[in-house]
Amino acid sequence: MKQAERVVIITGAAGGIGRALVNAFAADGGTVVAVDLPGSGILEFARGLGLPHLGLEFDVSREEDIVALYNRVETQFARIDVVVNNAAVGPSMDATVDTNVDAFRRVLAVNLIGPYVMAREAARRLEPGAVIVNVASLAGVVGNPKRNAYAASKAGLISITKSLACELAPRGIRVAAVAPGYVHTPMVEQLERAGAADLAAVRRRVPMGRMAHADEIARTVRFLASRDADYINGSVLTVDGGWTSFNQPGNANLSADGTPRAELFGPAGHVGARVVLVTGGANGIGAAVARRFAANGDTVVIVDKDGAAAAKLAGSLGGKHMAKSVDVAVESDVVALFEELRVRFARLDVLVNATVVVDSFVPGLQQTTDEIKRVLDVNLTGAFICAREAIKTMRAGGVILNVGTTHTFLPFAPRHAYEASQAGIEILTRCMAAELGPVGIRTAAVMSGHTSTPAVAQSANVGSIAPKGFRPSIPVAGIGKPEEMADATFFLASPDASYVNGSTLCVNGGTCLGDAGFAGDRDQEQPTKAAQWLPIMP
Incomplete structure (x- = not known):
């Protein structure tokens, strides 16, 4: 960086x-x-x-x-x-x-x-x-x-x-x-000495059981200012250890006691190659994520329903990587996958849930119940099953990242099932942050905007979407690239994001900021009526 x-x-x-x-x-x-x-x-x-x-x-x-x-x-x-x-x-x-x-x-x-x-x-x-x-x-x-x-x-x-x-x-x-959120600084120490702050109570309220070290805030700022964040615009990343993800009376972490070492000296960085599982990893954003972790020397398990494409990508990355053909909506297949991983690697360090399907381009009144169930089953239930099984294999320091879309904040008709699944993904991320913070496992969501993927190209070829029409609504010129999502995902899984828990990072060029009219290049053509409501999906 x-x-x-x-x-x-x-x-x-x-x-x-x-x-x-x-x-x-x-x-x-x-x-x-x-x-x-x-x-x-x-x-x-x-x-x-x-x-x-x-x-x-x-x-x-x-x-x-x-x-x-x-x-x-x-x-x-x-x-x-x-x-x-x-x-x-x-x-x-x-x-x-x-x-x-x-x-x-x-x-x-x-x-x-x-x-x-x-x-x-x-x-x-x-x-x-x-x-x-x-x-x-x-x-x-x-x-x-x-x-x-x-x-x-x-x-x-x-x-x-x-x-x-x-x-x-x-x-x-x-x-x-x-x-x-709360950061351990000299000013905070002074407040504690003066009896103006109960830091023990603060730590119990944070799922991770501690306040942040100042370096953790600084490293997040450094990332947002870096070239790896070139498509992050207008985003506000919460760095709070999961504070805003906890919605219960009482304490979020009952084991918090004393001043943790990580508050005083910063958390220890990861040593050695990680084992990373990427669902939906054969194409698009998932494939870019797999390549990013592989470039770091991590061992990547590429999971996709398209087993041939997953195997091709794994082969191109080198011999130590693994590909599996799995339908994440089939519970027995996911359970078998994680049992195999436990035998082969004995652990999992990072799970990236990037599998996604979208509903058809038809009005909501014409959508069938079966289609809605299919979208929710893959995008939401499938992500939940993978996370549930990953938790059983993770140790403290593990990370679960859910890839979604910012269209959940700015919904597009008639994508009812898709938007519902993405809203579910975001809150699932928060629920797990509150639950898993005490055992040292972090979660985060990384949400794309309009992104150039093979699925988008295919939809454009058949006339379902008009990518050109979206460009004027994106403050940062141009449609996003899968590699930009991969860089953000890699950051969230890194030690530099060690106090990011339950948060959502939007990587969308600023698309959902709500500016009226053209946000980007004013010389670009105006979007067609259809393109104004047909979203480009990951």
Whole structure:
């Protein structure tokens, strides 16, 4: 993932997450401009990094400071490639009736208006290929008592991420965000010492049983800013250990006790080749995923109903890989598959559920019950059976990834069964995150938009869909490639995503952002009436 010579501006760089961000991008080969308030220690920190890195003091709530910052960076480096909006003030924890309006406005000025002005001034200077990543918060996703200004500012930052993604994509600039949950930082330690935070209670509420290490947030931001995330635009990735996936009274992890080592030093990375099973792995996105893991040196088991295509792909990848002809909707076949894997490998490290079928292009009133059952049986029940059997073979550190489509967030008539199956896949991911987090198994969903696959080409050839008609609605120009989904899937299975649990990562160019009219290239032809509602599937 190394991308040398990029110039990266990071605000709030003196804090816990900020320092981790600086170290992550510097280790990636970039030149870091670390900025924070006067007296924050940012100048000393930056000097310790050595040249060509730069430390600057400024106040993100002052527009004149932001303009001066960009002028200085432009003068010294002549370009800017990445802007990470990380600066923020924390919640005051005051009751609503005790909150001063000036204090409320101060939080908005730092956490929301400041990042907006940073992005605005960046957009005036950035070249195509540049990226803006906003560090939001779980507080902007779920409600928190006595955190009105902070939560509102972070929710606003998430919204601005999406609207800027639509606006700037035609200029070749991507915008994305992370929403961290609880992170073990010096500030959190201080709150605990002062009796203002019960960290033991926090850990019990997280399915993974711990808070994040700052490096885990930094590595996620680094991925979103990388070339491997080129089709991720407007997405907000929650990095919360499964907090938002738990919807029960009481504790999510009863075994959480003390301060886990991973909070203090970061989780241990994976050592050695993994055993990876990819369903629907013979063609399209599944095949791209299989190739990506194989390129990493992992052993890949390619499972597909088309056994001949699976065997051909496995053979092209090398002798250690395996192909099996399996219908994932047939329980006995799936059980037999996993029994064979247990005998051969004794374990499974990663399951990627990428098998998918779609319903026919007919109005819902004409769809038969049998067709609806078939779609749900393959896409949803089949994924469940594979996950159930995989759990029996996985150890702590295992990962279950479900590949779906963002059309579940922006449904297309008349794909009722397909959309229902994808909604089920997303919530299945969350349910398993809450259940499996305590035993060290993570889950996540990676959702595609319009993607160029053999199935799409075949549908276009017979006139069922019009791929050209979709392009104007995609903020990032062009239909997605299977390899872009594969890169995102590979990241979610990696140690860099070690605190991502139950989350959904959208890899769709920003398709479901809801911008009216043309989101992408305004010179492209307008979609036909049919193409406006006929989705391109994975």
